[in-house]
Amino acid sequence: MKLPDRLPSSKTHTASHWGVYDIARSGNGDLSITGTVEDPDPSPIGLHMAANDLRQVRIAKPSIRKSWLENGPGSNPHLRGREPFVEVEWDVALDRLAGEFQRIREEFGNEAIFGGSYGWASAGRFHHAQSQVHRFLNLIGGYVSHVDSYSLGAGKVILPHVIDGFSSLFNQHTSWDVMAKETELFVTFGGVPVKNAQISQGGPGRHRVVAGMRGMAQAGTRFVNISPVSDNMPVTSEWLAIRPNTDVALMLALAYVLETERLADLNFLNSHCVGYDRFRPYLLGETDGDPKTPAWASAICGVPVERIATLAREMAGSRTMLNVSWSLQRAVHGEQPFWMAITLAAMLGQIGLPGGGFGLGYGAMNSVGNDNVRFKFGDVPQGRNPVKTFIPVARIADMLLNPGESFTYNGKVYSYPDIRLVYWAGGNPFHHHQDLNRLLKAWEKPETIVVNEPYWTATAKLADIVLPVTTSLERNDIGAASGEDFVVAMKKVEDPFGQSRNDFDIFDDLARRMDIDFSDGLDEKGWLRRIYAVSKENAAASNIALPDFEAFWDTGLLDLGSSAAPVVMLEAFRGSPVEHPVPTPSGRIEIFSETIEGFSLADCPGHPTWFEPPEWLGASGRDATTLHLISDQPVRRLHSQLDASPHSKAGKIAGREPIHIQPLDAVARGIAEGDLVEVSNGRGRLISVAVVSNAIMPGVARLSTGAWLDIDWDRNIERHGNPNAVTLDIPASSLSQGCSAQTCLVAIRRLDPTEARAVLAFEHPEFQA
Structure with a gap:
């Protein structure tokens, strides 16, 4: 059966991390997105996936940072995020990238390549960016990987x-x-x-x-x-x-x-x-x-x-x-x-x-x-990674800043590799990571940073080579998750923006330049059938009978809810x-x-133990004016995804992510509802807008994560309200090396409007012909 190239004038379905949605195309070609009728409480986040605001921040063509293009790898890494990009044709970008991979492998070995790509990427089983990039890196000899998650x-x-x-x-x-x-x-x-x-x-x-x-x-x-x-x-x-x-x-x-x-x-x-x-x-x-x-x-x-x-x-x-x-x-x-x-x-x-x-x-x-x-759905096999070196995911800055230094993880001792090339696809380290000023310094260490990305996020702006990729609305895929109700035929509903390509096609094209078989002889449609066949077999082992692929694709939505049991x-x-x-x-x-x-870890003995945190409200000698900052998950987006959408923007005040503080703390600082404020500590500074709320206990402030990083380079201040400009980047302990974002004290002061410049988070970088 031939999969449709484009949605006809009728309803279909798509899956995102926020839910399953119905999509229809009107007679004039406009898309209409609604929560599927089977969902009693659909999330509004996904209703804005096709918004024009998001199109305005799309990446149209492959782009290479000026210094890197003209002078080669390692040129002026301190100018990442500050100097213009040059738009190039796909052949130019992929030829240069293939050559760079060859150089790195020959001079330093595959242990000099970091395939981070941490993040949620796509809800689809095939067009899942991390799976695609890790498959590619394994096929060319391996890469330094990460384990665990920021969340856990x-x-x-x-x-x-x-x-x-x-x-x-x-x-x-x-x-x-x-x-x-x-x-x-x-x-x-x-x-x-x-x-x-x-x-x-x-x-x-x-x-x-x-x-x-x-x-x-x-x-x-x-x-x-x-x-x-x-x-x-x-x-x-x-x-x-x-x-x-x-x-x-x-x-x-x-x-x-x-x-x-x-x-x-x-x-x-x-x-x-x-x-x-x-x-x-x-x-x-x-x-x-x-x-x-x-x-x-x-x-x-x-x-x-x-x-x-x-x-x-x-x-x-x-x-x-x-x-x-x-x-x-x-x-x-x-x-x-x-x-x-x-x-x-x-x-x-x-x-x-x-x-x-x-x-x-x-x-x-x-x-x-x-x-x-629950049963395991099929996905893209990533193969075996010949490189055994890894890092706990939250130790990126440590790795880049301290090559060769040892660290403990789960009772064993390892050492950080010397990374020369970073490839990121399907994630945003300048959202997830803590103490972003420290990460910015570490980000100058690699000679080459490559990013596959649909939007001009901070991570894309801070790269050397930026390759524009499609969104889930611009390709065919299968949406499914263990424990959820539906298997979804995610049918293509829009043409790719500009010169965007699927990650799969990018890596297939790049692999050919390196004499590597990435596709395994299959195109998108062949891979979807393979993934579905694996899912069907695994479902049968759990006494769930899925229809054949053609029937599934024609139906568009399979409901597994009848399999529920207490x-x-x-x-x-x-x-x-x-x-x-x-x-x-x-x-x-x-x-x-x-x-x-x-x-024998001093910070994690053999039974549960209370430890005094390095930053907390009960610390002796603490400046009594400081508050404990909670950087929780946002209401109007998943992490930083779709921050440029109308729904996410509607939660901002004067274009900035708001910070919630208790009335007593606001009065003590001369802060009123809607005031611009500066949030700071020894790690950094950021600008936010105050919301005064009795839902917060005294001594605590709350600033949700996910605002796209926007650095005022001249004044060294983050101006969009990204809390990771000030959060703590040390390990949870020497056992896990997990992140410690919620251990954070800050000072907050009222800011005169003349002290704050406009937010440029959703502006394109500068280009040079």
Whole structure:
């Protein structure tokens, strides 16, 4: 069957990270995008995928930075982002790039190539930029890769030592319907932020989080939100305002009450866990002289002493679900909140019971708590990477600045490579990374930086070679994600903008210049059939019968919702830890880990521990005027994606991302609603606009991530409101090397309008003929 080259004048579907959408073309050719009728709560983000505002920031032709084009690799790297580009033809760009790959491989070897490409890219299974670039780099001899994610850098490393890998736990979270029937008390550290649950990697079919929580509320579940902010819950809840980065202290105090009042489930601790006897002396203060009492914790976290004690009793007397937001482990010592939450749930003894136990990210993505049968969808095989050198994903700047320096990761010692070429496709490091001034300095180190990108983002503007790529509306693909409802035929609905090409076609063309077979003899249509065939086979193993490809493509949308069945996390393990052990060395939950203890890491011992962060509101000697900055996920986009859309722009004030501060903090600084403000610390400065809100606790400010970086080079200040201009770029610990964005103190002052220049984030760079 021939796939259509362009959408006819009828409705079709597409998938994005924000959902599945219906697309129709009117008689005059205009596109109309609506949430699919099957989705009860569609995200508005995707409604603007075809907006003219986005077309205005598209990259039209291959472009090469002037110095690099004229003088070769390594020329004036400090001028990246400051000097003009020259638009060239595709043959020129690919010939120069093929030659550069050959030079790097011959002079330095493939270990000098970094294939970062971290980010969400496309929801499609085939046109997935990271998969495409990593396949290409593997075929030419390999590259330095990264492991883990900014979202879960600390969590992914600690969890296998304690209970199970994150992917396994993610796929077995207790479903919403079970919690509505069984959960009496839902206690969440960091809320259940619905803005995050708008998304999933392959496209949420039915947005379920709001309906799931409302169903629980209607059934009588009571909610307690332990968070520095109150507006991260979609249902009525009790708000316990807590200082950022102090959740572990509160959890320890809750555990102390359970232990000292004989409310801990010793039977479960003895039968399903190991190491409680090693953790208990620390909890009682026998090892460090500090009993983890409610009074001890209250002085650290700010939650009243009596409320800590009563909450522990309420948790023990109810069917209780504990939830921990991912944001808690994006901090210094970020491993500890996940570990301690599991320990606290184990002490309650409800792990594996319907409606009880723990969750690691209800609200983090739409698929958490979905009850669909899960199976692996086909994708682009990336092959084997001959280069074994890697870095934890959040250590990019360290790698570039410190080649040859050693680092520890998960108990082993590695060293940073000497990177000469960076290839980025499907991501935005100048959104994800912290301390962007430090990254800018590190970005001068490579001799060549290549970026595949549809839009003139900061990452594209800071590259040497920029190759324009299509968006998901300009190509055919298949959208699907484990745990979501739909398999979507993503049919092409627009012609490519300018001279944009698919990543696949770019790498196929580049590979031919290097005598490499990238395509495996298949075009786009052949690859879609191959990927679907793998998906069909995997689905059959889970007793799901998918139709043949032609029928699927003609139908356009397959609904897997009928495969749903109630899920209870770790139910089989609870029934028999002998027959269904967890994949730890002991086969049980490890409250004390001999493995981690054996690593001899001062910042991550063998049991959950409270550590004082390097920057926090309780620090001795802290400037009392500083605030703790929370850099959370945005409401109107996914990370930095579609920041130039009308929907994202509508959330800005005077063209800048707003910062939310508490009324008392605003008055103390002479700041009023709508004022321009400067946010600063020793790492950098940025400009934002104040929103005064009672949803923020005193001493805390909130500035969402994702504003495209816009540096005023003359004044050395970020002017669009990107919080990573000031966030902290040190490892969560020497165990995980995860990111620490949420550990951040800043000063905020009112800014006179004359001190701020216009935002240029969505302007094209300068071009030279």
